[in-house]
Amino acid sequence: MLVKKYKDGNCEDKEIVVDICRAVDASSELRSKKELIETFIANANEMDDVFDDWRAFVKEQKEKEINVIITEENLKADETKKFVNNAFRDGELKTTGVGIDSLLPPMRRFGGNSNRAEKKQTVIEKLKAFFEKYFGIV
Template sequence: MLVEKYHDGNCEDKEILASIRKAVDASIQLRSKKDLIEAFISHVNVDTQVTTDWRRFVLEQEENDLTEIITTEKLKNEETRKFVANAFRDGALKTTGTEIDKLMPPVSRFGGGSRAKKMQGIIEKLKAFFEKYFGLGIAEIKAEEQEQPAVYETEPSGS
């Protein structure tokens, strides 16, 4: 991974940074993730554990971005999170049917088309969010975190 090479070179090799940018720009799958990758690279330093810190960074950014969408669009929290989790699981964001409608706050259906406009705005934000994070293993990372047993300190038994 180029980011690990950059890290191993004490975060000073500008040629590796140029190679990273070229690789991202050349890849259709990575273009939507460009801001995310560049933000992570800007945080890389000699103390960074690239793989572990990348996973943590992606989860934090995903949570922040999803919370922002939920808050700004006044979406229903539980329903939106379930909808997004299902989209990552299924590999596609379902924008037809009543799925999006279930996420939306109550809006008058007779308000001159503002509901349809609001729904289209929500769909666009969710699509951009999905494209940014899909393929990064969000569901897998979250599943691994849940499977890891908690470490408890135990008292030695006095028997």
């Protein structure tokens, strides 16, 4: 609502931006979403309907970010997207069981230079950060 107020004021009242930043910093739920909110505010001049534009912006950013994670970690795209969508549906990211393992690229489990555990931990950390950023706003 503060972003709408800022937009309605032709994006000139910088005090509203300060209020938004204060509100984000004060909320433990919003801290992980700070970058997303700031990017959205930076584009406030180009908006028609703040609420519809927010939904479209979040959807676009979410898709971009999950694709970056999939590419960087060489994950299975369809399985990863299904896993993440289930996490949003269930309200939690399950990091135990075979769910995470099904996303990982083929790797040796034993012997040699197997770094499967490290890879799995890296993927879990990235997916947790992604989940925290978008949970509650998608």
